[in-house]
Amino acid sequence: MPRSLAESAAAAWDREEPGRIGEESREEYELRDDAAEPALIGPAISSRGVWDGEEALVDLDVTQIAAALQATQ
Numbered sequence: 001m002p003r004s005l006a007e008s009a010a011a012a013w014d015r016e017e018p019g020r021i022g023e024e025s026r027e028e029y030e031l032r033d034d035a036a037e038p039a040l041i042g043p044a045i046s047s048r049g050v051w052d053g054e055e056a057l058v059d060l061d062v063t064q065i066a067a068a069l070q071a072t073q
Helices: 003-014 026-048 062-071
Strands: 050-052 055-057
Touching: 003 026, 003 055, 026 062
Parallel strands: none
Antiparallel strands: 050 055
């Protein structure tokens, strides 16, 4: 996985969410939903990822791999 995507996933997982989610549009909901899957890759990168130059190497299950591929598009 490219370094920038791996760092974004780890940062998304570590992010603090103050308060509750308020009213949101359908577009905002879809954007937040799309961001959720890659964020779940964050713990895998933080706990067992290995940096190799500009890439992060980490074992993922098939659903995480699909989310990572979708996030790169």
